[in-house]
Amino acid sequence: MPRRRRRRRFAPPSSATACSRRFEPESPEPHGVSSTVSGGFGLSGALRVLPLGGLGEIGKNMTVVEYEGRIVVVDTGLMFPTPDQLGIDLVLPDFTYLRERADDIEAIVLTHAHEDHVGALPYVLREIGETTVPAIYGGPLTVEMVRSKLEEHNLKKAPLQAMEAGEEVDAGPFVVEMVKMSHSIPDAFAVALTCDLGTTLLTGDYKFDQTPVDGVPADMARLAELGRDGVLLLCGDSTNVDRPGIALSESSVGPELKRVFGRCEGRIVVTSFASNVHRVQQVVDAAAANGRKVALVGRSMRKYVNIARRLGHIDVPEGLLVGVKEIAQFPDHKLVIVSTGSQGEPLSALRRMAHSDHPQVDLHEGDTVIFSATPIPGNERAVNETVDRIYQLGAEVITARDAPIHASGHGYAEELKLMINLTSPRYVMPFHGDYRRLQLHARLAESVGVPPENIFRGENGLPLEIDERGARFAKREHAGLVFVDGVDVGNVEDVALRDRRMLSADGIFIVVATVSEQDGHSVAPPELIFRGVPFLEEGDGVLDELRGAVEDSLARSAREEIREISLLQTHLHDDLAAFVYERLRRRPMVL
Known part of the structure; x- marks a missing residue:
């Protein structure tokens, strides 16, 4: 069982810093050297930090932290597909490295229960074995949400163990400590991993909210204590590094929701992340203050709210909640619907409402739909389409551009500076962001006094190694994408995605030709089958031209005495593809 304790494992770092070169992404070979570090950490062996995602x-987000051949994995997140990844349901990190080192894993530690940090766990456990990992640690809410997710995947033996903030547990050569942070979900922790070389602090997602909804701010005192003891490496969230100042407090959203609710005369639909428990609490409070009942719509919304209520994170007045099938029993001005779908997800409740496809909720004139969330990068198009459909149905839409009804769960630039100043890390490695954000975070760290040679701008698959000589990047490990396509995991090749894009854009042509085995000449008129090809219809004169092009190609192949079927197919494909592009300026798939 995890137990609370405090350890001081190494001396604070001296003011003299090591000299190491940063890895530049454009370099053909990653490199980095450092001179010997005086004091602080002088034992043999290297600490190895390998990002597999994020x-x-x-x-x-997924990170492997390794020391003395033993591994702790921090987070196992997923990513949602981009619009050009057609037919793909989910995108996972490539965990080949974990499969090959499964016997060396001491624990998996989860910072919080958002999908980009825990969503890949069922797939990881299937890959390496459900009971291979000795323990999976997370906060109480994280563990219960993950348990529900694993049960959906028929994984019921996973060794889940809940830890409270401030508790520590041994995991091989590491001491794992959970440090309370503020985020848009309760039980969000930073993870401090201490070994004989020092402490690696992975912040997870965080902000320094001084007035959080649950009244429990981030444990800045413990962060400062870790800083006094000496943090060897800080791996920090970069999500909002490009936003100056500090993030709005989550508790500022509640009063604004009450005001917005008070102005609405008809039915209200609020959409947010199902896991944003604090936001749901404030919606409930705003509804109660305005004399409205609350209905939860969407499977994940109901599931997460039930778990949060059971753990005491959401307080709902008795009689306020009504079932989705009871919605029709209440007048519009007495009802608030809390729905999934803030990101325009294809099968979400709000998306179905927007397309008049929801079995219980029909949006109509007089409704107000409140988006109490902002689009994740890449989801803007889906969200905009959903908003447009809602307007088409006659309802009104309110977003964070219209009123301060959303607060980010990620700290802004000044909060990232505060994290560095509190923890005084020897080395900094920006995490959780695209290359632009990682670069901005590196510059921010330099601006608050971290020597530039001690700031490492990493990449997935590029391990950072730290020992008594200093820090450097080591040989790259395999890290990439694993696609989930229905029940198929990992077998979708780039060529398949390319073919899907081609089919979706320009359709397909199938040519059926019969040729003589003796001389290669066509013995029957060619048949053309097409689907989804723009500007082409039966009876169109272009079809006759296409048939003529096929016959010309076959005749030319016959004159050149081409008999090999594969070569004949190649010639016919190239000739027809060129003709179609010349006539239609399209590139359909030609078979």
Whole structure:
């Protein structure tokens, strides 16, 4: 069982710093050397920090921390597909490295329960074995949400263990400590991993909210204590590094929601992340203050709220909640619907409402839909389409551009500076962001006094190694993308995605030709089958031209005495593709 304790494992770092070169992404070979570090950490062996996801991208956060051949994995997140990844449901980190080192894993530690930090866990456990990992640690809410997710995947034996903030537990050569942070979900922790070389602090997602909804701010005192003891490496969230100042407090959203609710005469639909428990609490409070009942719509919304209520994170007045099937029993001005779908997800409740496809909720004139969330990068198009459909149905839409009804769960630039100043790390490695944000975070660290040679701008698959000589990047490990396509995991090749894009854009042509085995001449008129090709219809004169092009190609191949079927297919494909592009300026798939 985890137990609370405090350890001082190494002396604070001296003011003299090591000299190491940063890895530049454009370099053909990653490199980095450092001179010997005086004091602080002088034992043999190297600490190795290997990001498998979360660097150079938004999402699929996963980091391997290794010492003396033993591994602690921090987070197992997923990412949602981009619009050009057609037919893909989820994008996971490539965990080949974990599969090959499964016996060396001491623990998986989860910073919080958002999908970009825990969503890949079922797939990881299937890959390496559900009971291979000795323990999976997380906060109480994280553990319960993950348990529900694993049960959906029929994984019921995973060794989940809840830890409270401030508790520590041994994991091989590491001491794992959870440090309370503020985020848009309760039980969000930074993870301090201490070994004989020092402490690596992975912040997870955080902000320094001084007036959080649950009244429990980030444990800045413990962060400062870790800083006094000496933090060897800080791996910090870069999400909002490009936003100056500090983030709005989550508790500022509640009063604004009450005011917005008070102005609405008809039915209100609020959409937010199902896991944003604090936001749901404030919606409930605003509804109660305005004399409205609350209905939860969306499977994940109901599931997460039930878990949060059971753990005491949401307080709902008795009689306030009504079932989704009871919605029709209440007048519009007495009802608030809390729905999933803030990111325009295809099968979410709000998306179905917007397309008049929801079995219980029909949006209509007089409704007000409140987006109490901002689009994740890459989701803007889906969100805009959903908003447009809602307007088409006659409802009104309110977003964070219209009123301060959303507060980010990620700290702004001044909060990232505060994290560095509190923890006084020897080395800094920006995490959780695309390349632009990682670069900005590196500059920010330099601006508050971290020597530039001690700031490492990493990439997925590029391990940072730290020992008594200093810090440097080591040989790159395999790290990439794993696609989930229905029930198929990992077998979708780039060529398949390319073919899907081609089919979606320009359709497909299938040519059926019969040729003589003796002389290669066409013995029957060619048949053309097409689907989804723009500007082409049966009876169109272009089809006759296409048939003529096929016959010309076959005749030319016959004259050149081409008999090999594969070569004949190649000639026919190239000739027809060129003709179609010349006539239609399209590139359909030609078979």
